[in-house]
Amino acid sequence: MSKGVKIVTIGGGSSYTPELVEGFIKRYDELPVRELWLVDIEAGKEKLEIVGNLAKRMVAKAGLPIEVHLTLDRREALKGADFVTTQFRVGLLEARAKDEKIPLKYNVIGQETNGPGGLFKGLRTIPVILEICKDIEELCPEAWLVNFTNPAGMVTESILRYSNIKKVVGLCNVPIGMRMGIAKSLNVEPERVQVNFAGLNHMVYGLDTFVDGVSVQEQVIEAMANPDNALTMKNISGLSWEPDFIRGLGVIPCGYHRYYYKTDEMLQEEVEKAETEGTRAEVVQRLEKELFELYKDETLDIKPPQLEKRGGAYYSDAACSLINSIYNDKRDIQPVNTRNNGAIASIPEDSAVEVNCVITKDGPKPISVGDLPVAVRGLVQQIKSFERVAAEAAVTGDYNTALLAMTINPLVPSDKIAKQILDEMLEAHKEHLPQFFTKIEA
Amino acid sequence: MSKGVKIVTIGGGSSYTPELVEGFIKRYDELPVRELWLVDIEAGKEKLEIVGNLAKRMVAKAGLPIEVHLTLDRREALKGADFVTTQFRVGLLEARAKDEKIPLKYNVIGQETNGPGGLFKGLRTIPVILEICKDIEELCPEAWLVNFTNPAGMVTESILRYSNIKKVVGLCNVPIGMRMGIAKSLNVEPERVQVNFAGLNHMVYGLDTFVDGVSVQEQVIEAMANPDNALTMKNISGLSWEPDFIRGLGVIPCGYHRYYYKTDEMLQEEVEKAETEGTRAEVVQRLEKELFELYKDETLDIKPPQLEKRGGAYYSDAACSLINSIYNDKRDIQPVNTRNNGAIASIPEDSAVEVNCVITKDGPKPISVGDLPVAVRGLVQQIKSFERVAAEAAVTGDYNTALLAMTINPLVPSDKIAKQILDEMLEAHKEHLPQFFTKIEA
Amino acid sequence: MSKGVKIVTIGGGSSYTPELVEGFIKRYDELPVRELWLVDIEAGKEKLEIVGNLAKRMVAKAGLPIEVHLTLDRREALKGADFVTTQFRVGLLEARAKDEKIPLKYNVIGQETNGPGGLFKGLRTIPVILEICKDIEELCPEAWLVNFTNPAGMVTESILRYSNIKKVVGLCNVPIGMRMGIAKSLNVEPERVQVNFAGLNHMVYGLDTFVDGVSVQEQVIEAMANPDNALTMKNISGLSWEPDFIRGLGVIPCGYHRYYYKTDEMLQEEVEKAETEGTRAEVVQRLEKELFELYKDETLDIKPPQLEKRGGAYYSDAACSLINSIYNDKRDIQPVNTRNNGAIASIPEDSAVEVNCVITKDGPKPISVGDLPVAVRGLVQQIKSFERVAAEAAVTGDYNTALLAMTINPLVPSDKIAKQILDEMLEAHKEHLPQFFTKIEA
Amino acid sequence: MSKGVKIVTIGGGSSYTPELVEGFIKRYDELPVRELWLVDIEAGKEKLEIVGNLAKRMVAKAGLPIEVHLTLDRREALKGADFVTTQFRVGLLEARAKDEKIPLKYNVIGQETNGPGGLFKGLRTIPVILEICKDIEELCPEAWLVNFTNPAGMVTESILRYSNIKKVVGLCNVPIGMRMGIAKSLNVEPERVQVNFAGLNHMVYGLDTFVDGVSVQEQVIEAMANPDNALTMKNISGLSWEPDFIRGLGVIPCGYHRYYYKTDEMLQEEVEKAETEGTRAEVVQRLEKELFELYKDETLDIKPPQLEKRGGAYYSDAACSLINSIYNDKRDIQPVNTRNNGAIASIPEDSAVEVNCVITKDGPKPISVGDLPVAVRGLVQQIKSFERVAAEAAVTGDYNTALLAMTINPLVPSDKIAKQILDEMLEAHKEHLPQFFTKIEA
Ligand SMILES: [Mn+2]
Ligand SMILES: [Mn+2]
Numbered sequence A, B, C, D: 001m002s003k004g005v006k007i008v009t010i011g012g013g014s015s016y017t018p019e020l021v022e023g024f025i026k027r028y029d030e031l032p033v034r035e036l037w038l039v040d041i042e043a044g045k046e047k048l049e050i051v052g053n054l055a056k057r058m059v060a061k062a063g064l065p066i067e068v069h070l071t072l073d074r075r076e077a078l079k080g081a082d083f084v085t086t087q088f089r090v091g092l093l094e095a096r097a098k099d100e101k102i103p104l105k106y107n108v109i110g111q112e113t114n115g116p117g118g119l120f121k122g123l124r125t126i127p128v129i130l131e132i133c134k135d136i137e138e139l140c141p142e143a144w145l146v147n148f149t150n151p152a153g154m155v156t157e158s159i160l161r162y163s164n165i166k167k168v169v170g171l172c173n174v175p176i177g178m179r180m181g182i183a184k185s186l187n188v189e190p191e192r193v194q195v196n197f198a199g200l201n202h203m204v205y206g207l208d209t210f211v212d213g214v215s216v217q218e219q220v221i222e223a224m225a226n227p228d229n230a231l232t233m234k235n236i237s238g239l240s241w242e243p244d245f246i247r248g249l250g251v252i253p254c255g256y257h258r259y260y261y262k263t264d265e266m267l268q269e270e271v272e273k274a275e276t277e278g279t280r281a282e283v284v285q286r287l288e289k290e291l292f293e294l295y296k297d298e299t300l301d302i303k304p305p306q307l308e309k310r311g312g313a314y315y316s317d318a319a320c321s322l323i324n325s326i327y328n329d330k331r332d333i334q335p336v337n338t339r340n341n342g343a344i345a346s347i348p349e350d351s352a353v354e355v356n357c358v359i360t361k362d363g364p365k366p367i368s369v370g371d372l373p374v375a376v377r378g379l380v381q382q383i384k385s386f387e388r389v390a391a392e393a394a395v396t397g398d399y400n401t402a403l404l405a406m407t408i409n410p411l412v413p414s415d416k417i418a419k420q421i422l423d424e425m426l427e428a429h430k431e432h433l434p435q436f437f438t439k440i441e442a
């Protein structure tokens, strides 16, 4: 790697890209990126050019010798890559809007990661990511694949189970957001706060929390129980927790846990929002439109501050920190999605989990947590069951398996409704689900 | 035991008792019961006498030297017992009615075993059963405790975890009912049918099914998928399964699984029934009243055929077969609730499971199943989490723990609703929950 | 199977064959064997004919319509088989003699199953058995493979790990011999004795012992501790146990455990015997010679009583019982070698263990034992490590892996001596180890 | 801890103490030790004063405000301690000499940690350490116990299993010595070398090795296989490994593994040494005598360089680094003995293992390794079985359990010899084994 680092970003036309570029610029001394390839598909060409040109201006302003390449040729880009990041969306935000809206018709939350929407996002995404894995195997077998694409847990599980790629890490900004929120709520600097994260993607818990190494878990629990101080995330409702439930739980849920522990209220809120501001996808579509208008401004040569509203806070830090720690064998601790390897007792060794890891050049090494508290094992295992059955459906295109995944999802209240939602969504996403339709027609 | 077997039945005034008596009479040659002690509490004295006198007439008619003792003195009865069976109901059917009706007010299924109603049945029952365990330890330490009292899974878990009694078996008629239903649906004699049962109480699956040792699982799945032929149980709705869901599942759910895989439809049905015929408790109250009228008839000296409507079909066979196999070291295979001991991989070794066991004089020895199919591990683990947290709440009387149990129950849609139901039920069952109220008042 | 059962015995020229034939004759009513194919190789043709003709005379005397076929064409024989039994010896007793004698030169016990001799028996046998598995897959995919060939644990492990055959059971007469010995030592009929067997082949322990279902383990331990009453087996030295060691152990070792818990004394005895009566192989060679002389007698039409001296006592019972229970779905309990499936906690799920199983038409279902006592886990795991590394060496022909297997064997005192023994034995068995020599020459 | 750190060293009169003192002086800026209490027993009073005065001179020379206290009153010393280190020897080197010499009479290696000698060291030490644990519980419940006392694995296991102390770490200089040796053999600076350590104390393996994060395991294996370059330790023979064995093994054994993989040659060497220079205890006795002569020199105010010959190289670094990382929540990676917690799959969760951990103020957090390679699981599990049975014998004083521990030790060739060694050693160490003799006499 003496010639510097080559990074390939698949879905490079994403509105998040300036975050990444900023992160690489900030870390250039340690992480000398020589080439940054932004890859997208024909349908994303315009956005790629807008955001790619902004990236070039940002690099130029920083005065760094990072070459920014824009391309629609994924295989060309991958050759000899050191790191491949993925942040694409099969079917774009239009598909996400369907993922959210169709379930709502049946009074079911869409939830684009671990819910019915997440199932369909997985069905569309997993075959594509497995194709990318084959390309990596051939064109840059030494590269690390850093996946931000949701549903990141299901995608990581699929790569571990159905590809030959071992060098993969799934990444999410939920844990870093929790840590930042906790620091703010305790009024201490974030660097002094450590959280023992364990669980699954978007289903991660803070098992214990430390300031300067001393447990402050009880204080954090009380902060969570206080409706005026509850730790929240931009893109998830701030509905307050029942204080005694949080005290009984004893561990810190993430924002997404509201979908499972407050299903009813979340559903009501989503229904209301859908009728007023639109679903999250629609809100994001508007935000993105505004962002791309900003990006077009040829005088803009920094990441615009408006990007932080988009919900991807800390993604840059999380992703660039991870790449930096792998590249430099930093052996610091970061929560990522990786093979469990026994770190969480009640999850199979060969499944993906989201857990604190020591980040080395040889990849993330999970820190053993023994087991999750009894009270949360069930829900965690239920999402893991869902992820695995969904991944199998994505790979096989088997209708019954997809229906099974939909039915066992904790947001879905019955097999009959599962079938109705499934059938409508299959039809709506038909063009992105060849594994189901080619077979049916054949 | 040369002097013959001493059996003590706690809750002996139950309407099920004639089933048991019939079972002992039929098996007398192998299982020579010398003393049958029917124990009840003051409030059940009248029923105890009615059913006890019927038991005496049945024994007399059979011409067997079985002494039937009726008593309110539990400790007197337990002395030197060989088997203790428990089939009592703290708070009687009135309490069950509350377990079912209060949740319904909040649009939540009560479900008297693994649902919110089951939580309260557990909170009332577990302290009493642990007292019985202490008596057994002192007065008949060699006895086997055969528990029919629901929630049988949670009760067995509590005994394993919080008492010193090791010789305990939890028993349910759901597996034998499934086997009978399968036999009928395949039109073969039940003795030729074997089912690999595994899971938890009221959450048990048929992993594979055999006729004369040859797997017929696919046929059974197709029978389940056929709405005209779905295998049902008397006391659970016969709502039909979505055929492709059952095909995707690949294993045979029990009747109670409808509460979890068809929550929505079951809720609607329960609401309707509550408004027309009343909740199940109310139906059973009427049935029981009729039964006791029959039992009073001094010319009746057999088990009246009407008893079978009561929902306890095969209880006699299940219970007497179990006792017989223990007593005679039969080493046949029966599905019971026992310590997992590694038989199901994703459940802790020291937790109760419902699984096929070889029944020996040294107790049930579970047959290893490896692991449950991925798709069902989540729900099973979730009920296990619920059972364990509920058992902890029952023992500690801790409010937050009880709220945690209520919230993680898959039938309960949010922490806020959980708290509302919990608070109303705590108040309604106050007199039977001293562990909560003594503490609060102290 | 309406046309009756077809049994194929590979290594049919073995001196044990009359045991098997007698067993089938005795069980004919339940297990209607229609065809018995005795298969052997060119080098065993003479023995095959001698023993095959005896088999025919035995069947004729019994007046049963069992066709006995003698053939050197294994593939012809396998077609449509219901059961395939294997009892062959690659390299015949000459090879065993080398397995025993070469290690002795280095002051190391040969031990033809779990020792250095067993390693070489495995290296010779495993490739052949894997070939047979391929034939079975093609020619009789529904057949059960019942393997008696030693080292039966390593062979079963290899089949589970390196073939596509799932319907395999490994069989040994050690457990039945222990049960018989215990019965004799307690002076009760064998049918009343049950032993909880668990461990590995030739490394199996009696975890508990029952007469009529009541534990008599302490009595059995005292019997083992009594040098005048120690339970022994014909083909293993009766060196007495240190009484307090056996009391501390608390479980019943098998005869082969003497090699590991009394290595020193066993070595001395083997050295002495080798110098006087010869190694066990040489003794057996003489016994076999005498047996075949008897078998030639055309008036002989029963199993000659002298066969029992051969060391295979109860093999017939064990093997025919097993086949009978599979064929008739008897669901009785027998100790066999099968996939662990979680029955013994500290052994991987997918490894072979020897453990009590319920024998069904769908194969053996192991009964969970939780875990072995702490004190024996180490030795058991060490033999399992040895079996697995040896199996890998047999399949890969890798020299370093073979040396690793030899060195980690508990009978081998150093890596240097391991290499010396390995090199001499590789050379001595060259003709039967093509996987090592073809590669080296290539 | 604003008042500075209080450290209590039990066995403070040890010749190693100057190492520790030097370590604390070097790290004073980060780890402000205010009080260092050196505790010893009456029999060690003279040594305590000699080494204690040297410690005071070292501190004075460094110009640091560290108070050095010398005392025979352990309970007085423990009050309010932050860290307690233990490095004592029940029975002093005289006892070690017996541990080594008595087994040799029976042609068995004594091996003072995981061999017969280690069993007796454990039997003498464990009751004392459990008394210390009770004192800690009462007098400084927040303190961390850092145990250097051998057999460190067995001692850590005992504390985890038989005391209420959770804040314990077992420490050994073997891993750091391996890392240093590897660095030297690769000719790179030690800071660039990272080794994935996993196993048990004195039975630890390097599963993989990295320079700057890149695996160099193959090079290290080749270095081990090269007799001129084999990685060795001062206090263990440098007998060379069989190259192809090391290649087959694929992981890096520690020096103590020679006792198990080269038992025979190690025994010969020990016999020779015993006859020439004396056993290791006798050599150390001479070394210690010389060291204490040096320590007496009132002009000496630094750690004398001769100490490094003593075999405790890097102890200071290991111990002070560990304390420093706990105190400052450094979250760096160090190999220590701690509760497994699932980090090594085939060892029970609640057993002690030696494994890389992240060192935090909340203690060591083990990094998951999945499982050990198949080939080494057996030996590791055998030593774990030995440690656990030995610990049980130490706590119960049960003769049969002690004999069981002795017999299952891989260095002991038979139950008969085990009994002979056990009986002679019990007699020889009688005064330090009240748990055995009080009971026998009572
Ligand atoms: Mn995320
Ligand atoms: Mn039931």
Ligand SMILES: [Mn+2]
Pocket: C150, C152, C171, C172, C173, C174, C202
């Ligand atoms: Mn055998």
Ligand SMILES: [Mn+2]
Pocket: D150, D152, D171, D172, D173, D174, D202
């Ligand atoms: Mn050490």
